Amino acid sequence: MIPYGRQWIDEEDIQAVVDVLRSDWLTTGPVVKEFERAIAAKTGTRHAVVVSSGTAALHAIMYGLGIGLGDEVIVPAMTFAATANVVVYQGGIPVFADVKQEDLLLDASEVVAKINPRTKAIVAVDYAGQPADYDALRQVALNGSLFLVADACHALGAKYKGVSVGYLADATAFSFHPVKHVTTGEGGAVCTNDPVMYARMNAFRNHGITTDHKQRMDAGSWYYEMTDLGYNYRLTDFQCALGLSQLKKLDSWIARRRQIADMYTAALAGIVGVEPLGTSPDGVHSYHLYVVRIKAEKLGFGRDYVFRQLREQGIGVNVHYIPVHLHPFYRKRFGTGPGLCPVAEKAYDEILSLPMFPRMTDQDVQEVIVALSKVLKR
């Protein structure tokens, strides 16, 4: 089976983790700070806060911005459920906006149509690893005095008009789940340039306590204050050691992902009934996913058939995503349903994610292309 995504762990990574396991600090020690500095440096941002997952990172942002009861946050319909769930964690209301047909990125004009006096923030998702339309979204946010958040869980290492993802919004979330660009097992990070946001999110991941264990050890004091309700969203030192070691390989891995994407794009140009998503020259796409549309009207059969055929042949294709507003939870709690975001819903019938991870060999890529073209020519 060629999976749709897979981590790449080498001996250097294993040694880095083992070194920390032999040290004094398993959690909240020096490697956490070191990893945070490395993430901030990589994205060109002032502050990074590492947390226990990408979802925790998004939750910390909602808290950091002060999203509370009844506040509305605009999120794209085409994303992983966590993007919207974190708004609900804070008592807020996720408002689903449609995406653009060509690239499935949040449509700034659809966002404008959803703004009202209760709207507090907009969440851009760099779907598949392609940066959202940050200039347009920033303008919409400025006009409405709204915060702009980036869910960049697909887009570590991507760039928009020469600027690193992480620097483009008031706060940006990353995930270190094994299918993402670099992994810590589970893990995530928030980047921000705002020192107040930084301080709030830093306390939020540690129960809302203003000092951490190491700071108290260093100061020789037992005293601490819990100033607000937070969570235990800490990331361990040995996970951060893995993250640091993985981060060294990020640039070469993105280069490899882009190579694989180029191979797919070139091959698909000659096959009827399959179309890659559009890409913009404004961005450096980091290709967390390579998503194609299966055009049923040209084939006489659709995505579901192609999915089943490829899975049977050991090609681990996947579908990203079921539009969030179609999930039973959102239908029940917020009364959402079909018709709310027609572009995302139509896309959902057609999209298929092909295997994409840096360790894929050229031969793996060829295998996927041959299997796909055989199914489509049937």
Ligand SMILES: *Cc1c(COP(=O)(O)O)cnc(C)c1O
């Ligand atoms: C992976 C992902 C998340 C959540 O990250 P976890 O680390 O799995 O919690 C959130 N949003 C998007 C778009 C993602 O792809």
